[in-house]
Amino acid sequence: MDQLPEGVYPADVVPQSSGNRVKLGSFSTHRTPETENHQIGSSTFQDALPIITSPSHWSIEEISQHRLGKDNGRNVAEAIRQGSCRAICDGSFKNKHGTAGFCIHGSDPRYQVEGCNRTPGRPQEQSPYRAELGGVVGTLTVIEAICTHHNITEGAVQVGLDCETAIKKIMAKLPPKVKDKDYDMIMECRHRIHALPTGISITMRWIEGHQDNKGRRLDWWARQNIRIDQKAKRYWHKHRLNPRPPQLLGKEQWALTVEGQKMAHFDKEEIYELIKTDKIKAYWKKKDDIREELWDNINRKASKKALKEQPRGMCRWSGKHATRHAPVGRMMKLRQEWTHSRCCRCGAAEETTVHVVSCPCADAQTTWDLALDKLEEWMKSQDTEPDLARHILGHLRSWRLGQEHHTPRHPNRSLTMAIALQNNIGWYNFILGRISTNFTDIQERHYRSKDCKRTGF
Ligand SMILES: [Zn+2]
Secondary structure: OOOOOOOOOOEOOOOOOOOOOEEEOOEOOOOOOHHHHOOOOOOOHHHHOOOOOOOOHHHHOEEEEOOOOOOOOHHHHHHHHHOOEEEEEEEEEEOOEEEEEEEEEOOOHHHOEEEEEEOOOOHHHOOHHHHHHHHHHHHHHHHHHHHHHOOOOEEEEEEEEOOHHHHHHHHOOOOOOOOOOOHHHHHHHHHHHHHOOOEEEEEEEEOOOOHHHHOOOOOHHHHHHHHHHHHHHHHHHHOOOOOOOOOOOOOOOOOEEEOOEEOOOOOHHHHHHHHHHHHHHHHHHHHHOOOHHHHOOEOHHHHHHHHHOOOHHHHHHHHHHHOOOOOOHHHHHHOOOOOOOOOOOOOOOOOOHHHHHHOOOHHHHHHHHHHHHHHHHHHHHOOOOHHHHHHHHHHHHHHHHOOOOOOOOOOOHHHHHHHHHHHHHOHHHHHOOOOEOHHHHHHHHHHHHOOOOOOOO
16 A cells, blocks of 8 residues: 555654564654654755654665755755756675665756765665665665755656666556555655655656667767766675664555565565464375475475466365375265265275275276376486486385385485485475475486486475
């Protein structure tokens, strides 16, 4: 939502290292309204900028003017009033650390206002795109301060940047979805635009990035973009060992924290993992004897991806089958729909989901053989390491017959180890998609030896 309902206040985010691992900041009256975050009765436009304790200060952590103090933003202010003000921002990103540079021009380049900032966020959330958005926030924060200080209520600013996606997201009619990447930063830009006096219009202009490498004649926007790009890069180097951690943004209305750190967007998977993993581990330990130490050796990412590629019905069935809730004899008896729990194919006393796969009846054997043929063919088509493929098929056949499959000491030690690990995880678990991560490494090496760029995953 763009605006909070009446009577609802923005959320507080208090870092917590213990206790709740995921916390949704509730609304409260504690938070200082953003408008009071600058000094009252400013004598320079810089006094009108957010003070150091404000959650907006990050965006303007370095502000400069060539003739600092002499003009006090007047030249830019005049240009805003006349609708001719031009601003440029650009981000720099490397090693999970982002910075941005920006400048705001009036009619005289000597009086331009410039700034730099470090993009707040968790390392895994940083990106060139986020750094660019951070630059937009800095630009808008300075524009707001100049408008406040010079009492400007009408005018226009054109902001140029080389990221078309950022422009589209900021200017879109509808706000982004909470699950969209950098939701917090996009919303911060949108809120900052709304916070300006209603008579101030902000338009965004796309500049083609890195035109200097293309040997073209450069216009003013392109030249400024190159200059600001370098400015952002210099700032990145200056702070290369000091990236900015995640924090609540100035206009942020609610926020989620994970283990005390604010999330840039609502990441359902990450939260689910944090809240549910312990419960899931306990469940599968009880059900399929997946011990804690084996958990990390199961390639759950691959299994999840494979399941997602299946039709919806198959996904539903797969969950029922794995949890042993599929309508087999045992469940039908429990549900009192059948008077017995026998296997209707071979007559075994109790039909369980495991029995469905290992039933000795001829029909079941044919189905199994066909499935294994299909698997063999698929492994061939994927250029699976031949020894690995052979051992997988051998172990699966032995599992069905209830036999111990002999794993000879293979000259390939990593293969022997991977098979041993899968023996620990279990081959029924293999059928359910709990596959050793060591297989990935073997496959990867196999592809590499053939100069193939595919990954084992
Ligand atoms: Zn049977």
